[in-house]
Amino acid sequence: MTWLVTGGAGYIGAHVVRALDGAGEGVVVLDDLSSGLPERLPPGVPLVRGGVSDRGLLDRTIAGHGVTGVVHLAARKQVGESVEHPLTYYRENVYGLTVLLEAVAAAGIGRFLFSSSAAVYGTPEVELVAEDTPCAPLSPYGETKLAGEWLVRAAGRAHGISTACLRYFNVAGAERPELADVGVFNVIPMFFDALTRGEAPRIFGDDYPTPDGTCVRDYIHVADLAEAHLAAARHLAARPAGTDLTVNVGTGEGVSVRELADLVVGITGIREPAPVVVPRRPGDPARVVASAERIGRELGWAPRYGVPQMVASAWEGWLARRSRGGAAGGAATGQNRPEA
Numbered sequence: 558m559t560w561l562v563t564g565g566a567g568y569i570g571a572h573v574v575r576a577l578d579g580a581g582e583g584v585v586v587l588d589d590l591s592s593g594l595p596e597r598l599p600p601g602v603p604l605v606r607g608g609v610s611d612r613g614l615l616d617r618t619i620a621g622h623g624v625t626g627v628v629h630l631a632a633r634k635q636v637g638e639s640v641e642h643p644l645t646y647y648r649e650n651v652y653g654l655t656v657l658l659e660a661v662a663a664a665g666i667g668r669f670l671f672s673s674s675a676a677v678y679g680t681p682e683v684e685l686v687a688e689d690t691p692c693a694p695l696s697p698y699g700e701t702k703l704a705g706e707w708l709v710r711a712a713g714r715a716h717g718i719s720t721a722c723l724r725y726f727n728v729a730g731a732e733r734p735e736l737a738d739v740g741v742f743n744v745i746p747m748f749f750d751a752l753t754r755g756e757a758p759r760i761f762g763d764d765y766p767t768p769d770g771t772c773v774r775d776y777i778h779v780a781d782l783a784e785a786h787l788a789a790a791r792h793l794a795a796r797p798a799g800t801d802l803t804v805n806v807g808t809g810e811g812v813s814v815r816e817l818a819d820l821v822v823g824i825t826g827i828r829e830p831a832p833v834v835v836p837r838r839p840g841d842p843a844r845v846v847a848s849a850e851r852i853g854r855e856l857g858w859a860p861r862y863g864v865p866q867m868v869a870s871a872w873e874g875w876l877a878r879r880s881r882g883g884a885a886g887g888a889a890t891g892q893n894r895p896e897a
């Protein structure tokens with residue numbers, strides 16, 4: 558197969574590209590490089606520069622590279638930003654997806670993997686969130702992911718496309734330092750950022766109904782997440798056209814913010830200033846932990862890495878970036894120079 562990976566130069570996308578490429582699948586990347594970095598791509602993987610709303614570019618890329626499957630990761634993903642700019646989120650995450658699905662249907666492509674999110678569940682009041690837990694997203698970001706799932710499944714049914722919606726839980730870590738997340742939007746990089754600036758990491762609330770009072774999340778190593786994409790791609794390829802699969806990609810293990818802060822302090826060795834508790838951040842659910850039963854059963858997938866490895870690999874990436882002078886990017890390599 559040849560997979561078109563949209564957003565393939567991003568933090569998660571580059572890990573997915575490496576997993577597919579390493580397993581011998583053909584890969585072509587479409588990325589507008591708004592946050593993606595060409596040097597994240599392995600040598601020999603073609604990069605087409607552009608967005609998923611550009612139908613002409615999609616048609617040329619699909620035909621020119623003989624694309625037979627799509628992994629769609631290109632999207633905006635910041636919850637807070639989506640509250641301020643909902644129209645941008647709907648345009649890029651929903652309208653962009655309709656254009657992509659039209660191109661996929663017109664080309665007769667039979668496999669489509671969609672990057673969804675645990676954000677579709679909102680505030681699930683259950684110990685383990687199963688895929689049939691009612692979806693009630695709290696932000697425009699989560700709404701666009703849920704609407705995206707509806708679009709993907711409806712297009713799959715109408716056009717005989719096999720589809721998989723992967724609901725990512727809290728993604729962290731890096732397979733190698735240069736692939737680490739360069740954004741400071743999630744808790745682990747936010748803790749690193751505070752500590753390396755001599756400030757105390759902030760724990761948002763310790764009065765939640767959880768064992769230590771801090772929020773509990775299901776952290777998943779990005780390399781394990783990438784393997785889940787490979788497993789889903791193979792699952793679809795082995796089944797009849799029109800198969801649809803919706804799975805949580807999480808570990809089933811909850812880790813509290815306090816436990817995470819202790820790990821970060823231990824792994825970085827930066828003990829002062831110690832983490833401080835500040836008021837709750839509005840909108841944070843107390844506990845969001847996946848049921849990983851379906852993904853294990855359907856895909857035979859299980860996580861290989863735990864939270865200590867996520868923190869340690871993210872820290873290596875953080876240090877590597879600092880040693881490069883803090884620059885987020887670098888020059889494109891010759892092999893991955895954008896085509897368009």
Ligand SMILES: O=c1ccn([C@@H]2O[C@H](COP(=O)(O)OP(=O)(O)O[C@H]3O[C@H](CO)[C@@H](O)[C@H](O)[C@H]3O)[C@@H](O)[C@H]2O)c(=O)[nH]1
Pocket residue numbers: 634635636674675676725726727728742743744745747748758759760761762772773774814838841845
């Ligand atoms: O400086 C910080 C940053 C975060 N947190 C807490 O850490 C936990 C994790 O926060 P964060 O890394 O921001 O992730 P979530 O808010 O859980 O959301 C992430 O995970 C969701 C899927 O579950 C995705 O939809 C979102 O895009 C992604 O940001 C939460 O309890 C936060 O309150 C702190 O205590 N201090």
